[in-house]
Amino acid sequence: MEQYEKDIISIIVPCFNEQESIPLFYKEFNKVTASLKEKVLFEFIFIDDGSKDNTMEEIYKLSDIDDRVHYISFSRNFGKEAAIYAGLKKSTGDYVVMMDADLQDPPALLPEMYNYVKNEDYDSVATRRVTRKGEPPIRSFFARLFYKLMNCISQTDMVDGARDYRLMSRKFVNAILEMSEYNRFSKGLFGWVGFNTKWIEFENVERVAGETKWSFWSLFRYSLEGIVAFSTFPLTLSSFFGLFSCILALVFMIFIIVKRLILGDPVAGWASTVSIVLMIGGIQLMCIGILGMYLSKTYLETKKRPIFIVSKTNIDNEDKS
Template sequence: MNKFLLSIIIPCYNEAENLKEFYRRAKAVLAVYEYYLLFIDDGSTDGSLEILKNLAAADDRVRYVHLSRNFGHQNALKAGYDHARDADCVVCMDADIQHPPELIPQLIAQWQKGYKVVNTRRMDNGSEPVLKRLASKGFYSVINRISNLKLVPGGADFRLLDAQVVTQLSFFNENALFMRELVPWLGFKQCTVAFDVEERFGGNSKYSFKKQVSFSLRGLVSSSIAPLRAAIFIGLVIAGLSFAYGIYALYVHWFTVKALPGWTSVMAGILFVGGLQLLLMGIIGEYLGKTFLESRKRPLYIVEECSTGSLKQHNPVILREREKLDIDM
């Protein structure tokens, strides 16, 4: 494969300090390819959009899509894939340069060998806090146990997708998108390339602890219904133990002269079972909440402005309706 069109998707939220440096490094690496950079501005408020407009005006290989507000990293990724369907392959990476642009030729080399999906895996070089590394290992350990799919520990949303895979992704409009599980679910021939995470060039991470917890819960709930089955199992075990204790209490009362334990043990049991019930209700509620969000059928993102054509052409709802008409015809 000698000539091909490469699209680089860069979701960004308040990355004004990094955009010009990212553009400089990416341009140097991609000089030998036919490519374009597609920045997805996820509702930035720090002047990122103005920088993108200036870059697009100076270089026709720079495109941007500005979302009407911050819809979240996973939805911004989806917006990028929806707008990059004219490319032969698509690479997605972050704008903070922790995903090194210099790795792109290695991803392309694997794609040219026949891999439709080239994933990346962060090397554990000890640069991240110990607590964060342990939490990451725990997350992947749990999700790989409850899911039929096996996610690569340390996996990132920095990956290359063939055009065929990008087309298949366009049919997915789940509210709780979790790309790290969805891409393996699609199948195709896949491989993984390891890389060292670089330091942020500028600014601070926008991924707060709250967002990390939310992302982890989304991954667990989206990947499997195992937590619901676990809730059933735990409920049966507790019910069985409670029934056995009830039999024991009746035996002590009717056939022995021992005094029944006081209210302390009773209260401890009530509090334990009550807390467990709240936990299980929370698990069930999480799934019910996801079902409610899916039932509303709202679009995953709203495009306010873009440099890639009219808004009507790139509206995700209109695109889906157009595809249905094409299939019917």
């Protein structure tokens, strides 16, 4: 019988307060990937992003019964982007999969995803939701607006409804790891590195347990991170506002002078003057705020602080990044 070496797939699972979801995720994953066990070896990398519940206890239980289960526990909450980066750095597989523990990323898609990268000319297989069933309408509206805006102002291709759930070749992962920036926006990084990507569509799946950790405000801040990280358009826009304000002020100045010289009317209209001053002041403050956002990101990058700090892990060669 001909022997061959099996591919290794690293499963990266960022976790934040997912004690209820982890056992369900592990059970469902093993059930749907049984068809791949003759071709593939799996390793799990659970990243506990400073959870306040019993997430780590559930991960410990899995690691005790399954030596494929590895874990990284952060010293505090560093955010999902840091957890993704830590998982990518620690992964050893020929292929790497990122997915959430709440089963909103269907494990049933994994055999199809693996087939595309293994047997066809793809370096990654990404997923996108074609529906947003179960989400508040206002949240769905702004999510779609964000993707449209990013595709207009950025050269990075971002697909509406894109999930972090994707399978990547080692070449793709290494390209992502070369970008060790502190301010990370993975959806943008995946599009920026290029390579040949296959998109798989699926309908929205609700969480199997627990509650979402993403509030409207946190998503709004995350969207600003993406805009600042992958577009300088806000800086261009602030310059346009400044130029427009100067031209408008010049036109008003000429109008007032001509009116005074020709008609002899006294300068009047304090209400309109105050309104114009407030408008121009508001534009100036907004432009200063835009500059401040870019400056703050530069400031954080120059500090060279680690993206994450590991508190506990069962993976060899522990380090900071």
